[in-house]
């Protein structure tokens with residue numbers, strides 16, 4: 001019947017379905033528990049006709065020409081260069097912190113002096129982690145490092161991960177850069193663009209193939225059984241001997257035998273306003289004020305002309321598997337203990353010859369969209385490209 | 389695994405899935421060959437953010453309170469009273485033809501005289517078939533009947549069914565009414581409204597149940613086999629002993645054993661315009677001019693405020709099963725021969741105890757949306773309401 005069953009209709013699942021159907025003439029079934037395809041990249045029009053991203057703003061950017069060309073088979077693009085502001089001391093300034101942010105926030109004399117020092121030490125156009133700044137024996141540069149750390153990072157990170165600021169490791173946030181530049185863009189990748197008709201349309205085009213079936217609103221556990229001892233698979237109560245590609249939570253596939261992997265979740269509060277525009281740029285971060293981390297205004301992405309505008313506030317929250325308003329695992333939580341668990345799962349997975357784990361949840365890794373497309377294309381080449 | 393498999397995610401399939409899951413706690417699988425739920429009632433936002441009806445304009449209207457209450461569980465409504473104009477002799481006048489149309493098209497003296505005669509003979513507010521007008525021994529009323537027949541009906545009907553005007557039976561079109569009224573509305577039903585968030589959202593809400601799975605992009609013939617001799621059913625190569633509800637083409641289910649039933653298809657040509665508004669009302673019919681039958685402007689339905697507007701022209705065309713641009717069966721073609729075929733199919737279907745045929749295609753009947761919801765609710769009560 002089906003040669004391959006894929007769990008998850010996000011980029012990991014969709015790329016592999018498309019490749020297997022078009023390149024290997026396989027019959028593929030994609031199963032997702034959501035009511036729609038696209039995974040976290042799903043976008044749709046809200047009731048006011050504004051194209052929103054239901055699981056948070058997704059901005060495509062890549063330096064990988066192969067990925068860009070591959071996706072270009074399924075969509076036209078609209079050029080889009082993402083900019084993010086942070087609300088600091090009552091002003092909105094570009095982040096990552098750059099020379100423009102410096103001049104907006106600090107008094108002229110200090111800003112001028114810091115700018116000269118930064119360019120002199122590191123060169124123009126360079127990204128320097130604040131950890132590096134701190135290492136230099138210079139009071140002003142240390143001040144700058146502390147200022148950025150305090151004003152832009154520590155409280156944002158604390159909100160994001162639900163920790164106290166004092167429990168944030170300075171090591172980790174020390175990696176955040178100062179961009180010695182007047183380039184206000186959030187990314188510097190060569191290919192930055194938005195699918196002209198939205199992300200969901202890309203997925204529709206990828207999956208629109210006579211050999212691909214899509215089963216929605218279906219938790220894989222309800223139709224599929226894996227016997228962890230024998231490796232035997234059952235689909236709808238019959239033995240299944242084809243390939244099984246899994247892009248869901250790795251611990252869920254293996255019945256949490258090594259314990260649950262923790263995640264961080266988000267609550268998205270959407271609001272439609274009757275004004276034409278709410279804020280200057282797509283995303284404004286609120287590191288220090290309010291309980292949300294950021295506000296995104298979607299019209300900047302879709303470039304739509306509509307009388308009103310839709311925004312979303314993001315409230316980080318704990319992930320709870322059995323609580324419908326908290327059960328979406330947005331971000332893996334990385335700790336040494338979790339890393340060990342994950343390694344056990346990945347080693348355990350090796351023994352199942354016909355099972356492939358790929359994706360943000362299945363590999364418990366933070367992949368951007370281009371990363372996961374590249375990863376899925378790689379997995380296809382490595383495991384499925386040649387017959388037999 | 390699944391208690392019931394339903395083919396088709398239009399109203400017939402969705403109502404039965406919802407009832408079986410919520411009232412009988414069944415596990416239900418709904419299969420559709422399209423990429424989306426909603427059948428012909430599917431709406432979606434086009435790339436300009438205008439909510440369009442992909443398979444032609446759908447206006448909900450009913451006198452059936454039970455149907456209206458049932459659907460109100462799944463949606464809020466926006467009041468909407470449909471009006472249609474016909475482009476006649478260079479003017480746009482209300483249809484069904486009424487006293488306003490009369491005064492717009494005919495010279496004052498004649499219109500005044502006809503109005504008096506109509507009210508006098510039939511009373512105000514009455515709908516009179518033009519066949520009735522012809523029967524009366526009055527030159528002016530006969531003229532009116534012929535005028536309406538020629539200007540409004542015969543060419544429209546000819547386009548619609550791909551016939552020559554002279555081959556249209558005057559009998560059939562004689563049933564079209566004159567509405568002796570100044571009520572310009574197309575329908576007079578008590579409940580006329582549009583789902584506040586569109587039709588597709590209604591289907592999402594109906595099917596959003598933990599016991600309902602939806603399999604899209606899947607022709608039932610690829611996953612389901614019915615042995616016409618033994619009545620045995622196979623789903624994904626295993627025997628299936630549950631209930632099978634079919635809302636697709638009846639002749640397709642029975643391998644065209646009594647011949648194919650003919651249908652009429654449509655080509656929809658969508659166009660987005662940069663102007664705010666294209667025409668005065670939702671739909672304008674073109675009985676005599678051009679090759680399309682009508683133009684619909686969707687913003688009148690969605691009441692959206694957007695800088696541009698999207699319209700669709702409908703070109704009737706032959707139905708061809710193997711031609712992807714002509715393979716949607718929009719309207720059954722009723723002839724005596726087809727009626728006999730259909731009866732043979734329906735009689736044949738009787739023998740399959742676990743198979744239920746319901747819907748516009750499966751019963752080869754023209755059902756409006758409220759009719760099919762009523763029909764599906766009835767089928768549920770009659771066949772599935774009590775534990776079996």
Ligand SMILES: Cc1cc2nc3c(=O)[nH]c(=O)nc-3n(C[C@H](O)[C@H](O)[C@H](O)COP(=O)(O)OP(=O)(O)OC[C@H]3O[C@@H](n4cnc5c(N)ncnc54)[C@H](O)[C@@H]3O)c2cc1C
Nearest residue numbers: 008010011012033039040056058059220248359360368369
């Ligand atoms: C808030 C946020 C913002 C982001 N912004 C960006 C951005 O700006 N740019 C960028 O490049 N990337 C961004 N990303 C990353 C992007 O979302 C991922 O790269 C991408 O979604 C990964 O694809 P995937 O297929 O691995 O996972 P997913 O998209 O998560 O798909 C996995 C699918 O598996 C399904 N599934 C899970 N469990 C089951 C089950 N039990 N049964 C059936 N189905 C199941 C899920 O429903 C889901 O549809 C962002 C991510 C988040 C969370």
Ligand SMILES: Cc1cc2nc3c(=O)[nH]c(=O)nc-3n(C[C@H](O)[C@H](O)[C@H](O)COP(=O)(O)OP(=O)(O)OC[C@H]3O[C@@H](n4cnc5c(N)ncnc54)[C@H](O)[C@@H]3O)c2cc1C
Nearest residue numbers: 396398399400421427428444446447608636747748756757
């Ligand atoms: C142009 C047009 C305009 C209309 N306007 C109105 C209106 O204004 N008001 C009103 O009340 N009604 C209107 N209707 C009628 C309305 O569309 C129907 O009442 C309604 O769609 C009937 O629902 P259904 O479930 O029987 O059929 P459908 O909505 O046609 O659903 C049947 C489903 O079965 C699926 N299917 C078929 N074959 C297979 C297969 N082999 N494998 C898998 N799936 C299959 C199809 O893809 C489809 O999704 C209109 C109809 C048309 C054609």
